Amino acid sequence: EAAVTQSPRNKVAVTGGKVTLSCNQTNNHNNMYWYRQDTGHGLRLIHYSYGAGSTEKGDIPDGYKASRPSQENFSLILELATPSQTSVYFCASGDTDRGLEQYFGPGTRLTVL
Amino acid sequence: QQQVRQSPQSLTVWEGETAILNCSYENSAFDYFPWYQQFPGEGPALLISILSVSNKKEDGRFTIFFNKREKKLSLHIADSQPGDSATYFCAARTGGNNKLTFGQGTVLSVIP
Structure with missing residues (x-):
């Protein structure tokens, strides 16, 4: 069974502060993704990675950085958080060598005050 | 621009009826179309998918x-x-x- 975990599950941050969202997967998947979910927009891709040490910009990367230090871990970093980044963030993993499915974590609810 | 559009935004059906959720897209290069199901407080999970070489895919009650x-x-x-x-x-x-x-999602409610 695929397993993607995220921490923290809930986070309140102040405007201008630094926020780091963490994701861990035990599927040994090469690819990992960060999405944000907002009403009316569905899920939008922020950053993704093809493997340890690689990060790629998604469709809405502005204001976000990503880090993939290992196969298992993928972080999303907000250096200067803004209220517009209040959202629910989902991490996912996948491996096209083993199918096209992406497996999602439970999400992190971020509120920037 | 929204490359994948869904309709309706919300749909209510009675138990036992067939619910129909629609999706349209703009990019001819799209070749794989998954549908994900999401319950409140959880991440999305793959429900069923289709490749563009097929015109129909069935899995139990889902087509x-x-x-x-x-x-x-x-x-x-x-x-x-x-x-x-x-x-x-x-x-x-x-x-x-x-x-x-x-897409932006369709909220389905099934009334008993």
Whole structure:
């Protein structure tokens, strides 16, 4: 069974502060993704990675950085958080060598005050 | 711009009816279309998917109908159950990469 975990599950941050969202997967998947979910927009891709040490910009990367230090871990970093980044963030993993499915974590609810 | 569009935004059906969720897209390069189901407080989970070389995919009560010429697809949920109440996302992938583009979702409510 695929397993993607995220921490923290809930986070309140102040405007201008630094926020780091963490994701861990035990599927040994090469690819990992960060999405944000907002009403009316569905899920939008922020950053993704093809493997340890690689990060790629998604469709809405502005204001976000990503880090993939290992196969298992993928972080999303907000250096200067803004209220517009209040959202629910989902991490996912996948491996096209083993199918096209992406497996999602439970999400992190971020509120920037 | 929204490359994948879903309609309706919300849908209410009675238990036992067939729910029909619609999806359209703009990019002819999309070749894989998964539907994800999401319950409140959880992450999305793959429900059923179809490749653009097919026009129909069935899995139990769930069926995807795909029309490549019109760039439309639909998810039919037969014999809807209250447990099917969830948000459904249509997504699309461009052949050659692993990125998914999601629609805005349809909230389905099934009334007992």
